Amino acid sequence: MEQEKIIxxxxxxxxxxxxxxxxxxxxxxxxxxxxxxxxAPHARxxxxxxxxxxxxxxxxxxxxxxxxxxxxxxxxxxxxxESYKYRIEDARGNxxxxxxxxxxxxxxxPETASKIVNLEKIxxxxxxxxxxxxxxxxxxxxxxxxYAGGWxxxxxxxYSYKMLEDELIPYVKEHGFTHIELMPLNEYPFDGSWGYQAxxxxxxxxxxxxxxEFASFVNGCHKANIGVIMDMVPVHFVKDAFGLRYFDGEAxxxxxxxxxxxxxxxxxxxxxxxxxxxxxxxxxxSFWCDVYHMDGIxxxxxxxxxxxxxxxxRGTNEGSISFVxxxxxxxxxxYPGVMMIAEDSSDYPKVTGSTLDGxxxxxxxxxxxxxxxxxxxxxxDPIYRIWDHNKLTFSMAYFYSERFLLPxxxxxxxxxxxxxxxxxxxxxxxxxxxxxxLYAYMFSHPGKKLNFMGNEIASFREFDEKKxxxxxxxxxxxxxxxLRYYTDLNKIYLAHSALYKYDYxxxxxxxxxADNSQQSIYTYYREDEKEVIVCVFNMTPASYENYGIGVxxxxxxxxxxxxxxxxxxxxxxxxxxxxxxxxxELKDARFNQYITIRIxxxxxxxxxxxxxxxAAKTKQ
Numbered sequence: 001m002e003q004e005k006i007i008x009x010x011x012x013x014x015x016x017x018x019x020x021x022x023x024x025x026x027x028x029x030x031x032x033x034x035x036x037x038x039x040a041p042h043a044r045x046x047x048x049x050x051x052x053x054x055x056x057x058x059x060x061x062x063x064x065x066x067x068x069x070x071x072x073x074x075x076x077x078x079x080x081x082e083s084y085k086y087r088i089e090d091a092r093g094n095x096x097x098x099x100x101x102x103x104x105x106x107x108x109x110p111e112t113a114s115k116i117v118n119l120e121k122i123x124x125x126x127x128x129x130x131x132x133x134x135x136x137x138x139x140x141x142x143x144x145x146x147y148a149g150g151w152x153x154x155x156x157x158x159y160s161y162k163m164l165e166d167e168l169i170p171y172v173k174e175h176g177f178t179h180i181e182l183m184p185l186n187e188y189p190f191d192g193s194w195g196y197q198a199x200x201x202x203x204x205x206x207x208x209x210x211x212x213e214f215a216s217f218v219n220g221c222h223k224a225n226i227g228v229i230m231d232m233v234p235v236h237f238v239k240d241a242f243g244l245r246y247f248d249g250e251a252x253x254x255x256x257x258x259x260x261x262x263x264x265x266x267x268x269x270x271x272x273x274x275x276x277x278x279x280x281x282x283x284x285x286s287f288w289c290d291v292y293h294m295d296g297i298x299x300x301x302x303x304x305x306x307x308x309x310x311x312x313x314r315g316t317n318e319g320s321i322s323f324v325x326x327x328x329x330x331x332x333x334x335y336p337g338v339m340m341i342a343e344d345s346s347d348y349p350k351v352t353g354s355t356l357d358g359x360x361x362x363x364x365x366x367x368x369x370x371x372x373x374x375x376x377x378x379x380x381d382p383i384y385r386i387w388d389h390n391k392l393t394f395s396m397a398y399f400y401s402e403r404f405l406l407p408x409x410x411x412x413x414x415x416x417x418x419x420x421x422x423x424x425x426x427x428x429x430x431x432x433x434x435x436x437x438l439y440a441y442m443f444s445h446p447g448k449k450l451n452f453m454g455n456e457i458a459s460f461r462e463f464d465e466k467k468x469x470x471x472x473x474x475x476x477x478x479x480x481x482x483l484r485y486y487t488d489l490n491k492i493y494l495a496h497s498a499l500y501k502y503d504y505x506x507x508x509x510x511x512x513x514a515d516n517s518q519q520s521i522y523t524y525y526r527e528d529e530k531e532v533i534v535c536v537f538n539m540t541p542a543s544y545e546n547y548g549i550g551v552x553x554x555x556x557x558x559x560x561x562x563x564x565x566x567x568x569x570x571x572x573x574x575x576x577x578x579x580x581x582x583x584x585e586l587k588d589a590r591f592n593q594y595i596t597i598r599i600x601x602x603x604x605x606x607x608x609x610x611x612x613x614x615a616a617k618t619k620q
Contacts, residue, residue: 007067013275016330018283019202023102024084024116033076034116036062036084038100039276040248041069043088048073050084050113059087083113085242090249099199099242101280106187108206112242119291122215126222126293133227133295133337135363137403140500141448142490143229144177145409147194148185148208151453153468161209165217169224175456175483176490179227181298183410185214186232189240191465194410196233196300197267199243201284204292218293229296229339230288234281235304236267244268253277264309272305273319282327289335297331299362302344302351312346321360328361339363341405352403367404367447370395375412378438379423382520382540389517392441396509399446403504406442407450413463421458430541432458432478433570433602436485436563437537440604443493444526444535446503456486478569485568492561496608501528512550521599523549534607541601543573550591556580557595557607564600573600579607
């Protein structure tokens, strides 16, 4: 009866647990063995082959079930880790050798067979984490984006899941991050795709270990109070012959029209109008949340889900949009603590709006506009920043239209773009000063934060999947102090709820002066019920000994961050003593109180004031 429900839901496009039936499962049916089940509606015959059949010599033929297009067979006595494939005879009599679309594990590339594995062996001790986790709308989120094969390497070999558990988790904890985002760990054949051209949507890549070892890594993250986010690509899949392309001799997972099926990446686009494909992909998202306890799923290339080929001139892909809404609705209902995150470069409305209100249903959307404007501004000669002043003010004009996440991701460290620190204007010293300024701006701006590995050590070399990060840079004081600065930035952010509690509520942010383009100085404050944090950013090499700033509350303002402090390799022109506000006598002043501060060249400064004293009223 349960199988009938799954199959019915699968064909209707509403199934999020298809992996419980499809694939290779250890069962007891008159003896211990494995039941194989696959969907191949156009096939003339389907058989299972592997080492246990001496591959093609003694294929085990599968039977058509009573369900449309579903084939199944039980094989006695199979052992865990056996390799297998499906041998599919198509309608024209051709033999196709395919990996299992629902395989839970696979051979290591360049081999392509699926492997039998018993996921019941996975054990968890993260119940307290799972119970308390949430979508973090009013909590701090600082994400460390990682390519598992390139964080650290053991000589020419990549780190294993076990080595990452032993070293990455303590590193992330020590430096104040709240989450790790993993570039795709589904199985994929080509290292250069970084996992974004997938072949096994339910198969954790064997490059770094097995499913139990990966689950142990996630369990270790949760025990350290670190969330784990997984990248997923429901737009396209690899063309390789062993994969989903023309799986049973006909277009099954891809569009039937070749012009729609071929993607811009040399891959195949999923037919997201097909109900069985929808069930396949929704089940894949659910699988990572259910089996591996993911705390977030980041969906890649959402603009290509919204528009045909990612091109708005071709119009919206309504079938794809329906799939996205359905996936987000079901994942949100089944896993209320999991964050669904859209990497979306479009201006399509209500990406984070509720599906019940016509939105796409994501919890967060990457603010790629903020990222592009910000990096362009910091790369501009300060002489000309007067003309680009709005690049740093524009984001707050639209920010509350979605729940935005601020990303400086792997995409900003590759393909000749140069790394973040290298994109800063100026000489070597000025690049570091402005990079410190940039991250202070990022962490005080509303929205959750994401940074790619290497950003925190001011790496100058672009990301290369064949190499580890340039850890040797930490032997140099400039890079070592930059890591200290980034760590302090993370920890100050975590310690002050005004910097995150009202990220998506306009009562948490207010401009003090958004229009000082002549001096290229920006001032604003963040606040909650307990405190106010005044943020000052000097975007030029000019300095000021007595700079006046209006403040919203009477009280004592204490400098809690200065990017030019000497411990960060700065010039140490700081405000060493708390600054007490004074009444503002100017008739046209916006605030009744002001403070006078010192500002170093390219300095980013945060001042904290407690709200224990009565608030001074803002002038009307």
